[in-house]
Amino acid sequence: MFIAAAERRVMFRIFAAILLTGLSFVALFPFVALLLASFKSASELMRFGLNLRLDFDVLSLKNYLYLFTEQGKIYWTWYKNSLLITLLFTAVSLFFSSLVGYALAVYNFKGKNTVLFLVLFLMMIPLEILMLPLFEEMIAFRLVDTYWGVIVPFAVSPFAVFFFRQYAVSLPRELLDAARIDGCSEFGIYLRIMSPLMIPAFGAMGILQALHSWNNFLWPLVVLRTDEMFTLPIGLAGLLTPYGNNYDVLISGAVLTVVPIIILFFLFQRYFISGLTIGAVKE
Structure with a gap:
């Protein structure tokens, strides 16, 4: 009985960790997408919008250099x-x-x-x-x-x-x-x-x-x-x-x-x- 209860607690913790990790990724998605978009040109944003696509050919520091x-x-x-x-x-x-x-x-x-x-x-x-x-x-x-x-x-x-x-x-x-x-x-x-x-x-x-x-x-x-x-x-x-x-x-x-x-x-x-x-x- 005690072993079964311990196993249930372990399973619950694993499930909770997986669930909270998934929710964390959902919560972080807007900021990560915004961070990637800050390295892309305006034309690239107009074509594909905010996304998590990594294309090093279009990423640059031009937007940040513009601020300075x-x-x-x-x-x-x-x-x-x-x-x-x-x-x-x-x-x-x-x-x-x-x-x-x-x-x-x-x-x-x-x-x-x-x-x-x-x-x-x-x-x-x-x-x-x-x-x-x-x-x-x-x-x-x-x-x-x-x-x-x-x-x-x-x-x-x-x-x-x-x-x-x-x-x-x-x-x-x-x-x-x-x-x-x-x-x-x-x-x-x-x-x-x-x-x-x-x-x-x-x-x-x-x-x-x-x-x-x-x-x-x-x-x-x-x-x-x-x-x-x-x-x-x-x-x-x-x-x-x-x-x-x-x-x-x-x-x-x-x-x-x-x-x-x-x-x-x-x-x-x-x-x-x-x-x-x-x-x-x-x-």
Whole structure:
């Protein structure tokens, strides 16, 4: 009986490994096809489309070399804009969202449940409803066609606030009392004691917020006006026009946009996994 049970477990693991490997290949197919297409000419793409066909006669570095010429200079301007906006947005969002989430988890004050309800309610409101009033605010504050016009309206994310709140619920309250006895201020308690304990939450939410900002298309499209201020999603989308498509920059440029996110994930994947699991604590 025990041998049969052990054999079933082994067979199940083998089947699961085969299934997950197959699903991994399916998930990787679009990126692999895009990577191969970045080494092909535009005429080759128009003839055969995206595929996994390896033909070394048509593969070349021409598309990538084009990005480093004077014609491809605007692409690196978009890249710089995306990097700066992502870094600023992630830093501001993590700081303020963690502060709000920490306060909702640790302190008891009048209207606390109302604030938490509003946070959950805002998570259900689509961007399209808020876009017009937010744009009017950006005009009033003269933030149109600026980095801060993209960053400020969504710097404090309801999802991030709720995530940090759920994580901070599990923090030991004894440390709060000990720090207060030692004379530490409330902000000092958060910054010096509680923030280091929330590193997994910062890692997980940092990846999610950076990914959201890096791929954000609709709101930057509304706020940004000039080519020199465009982010990568807007700039690359603008290469497809009724008058011609610049696949030389589009395909190779799209491949290079994945590099920062891959680096970010590999740097913080340990915190990402632990932050998502520990952050799901219930009261």
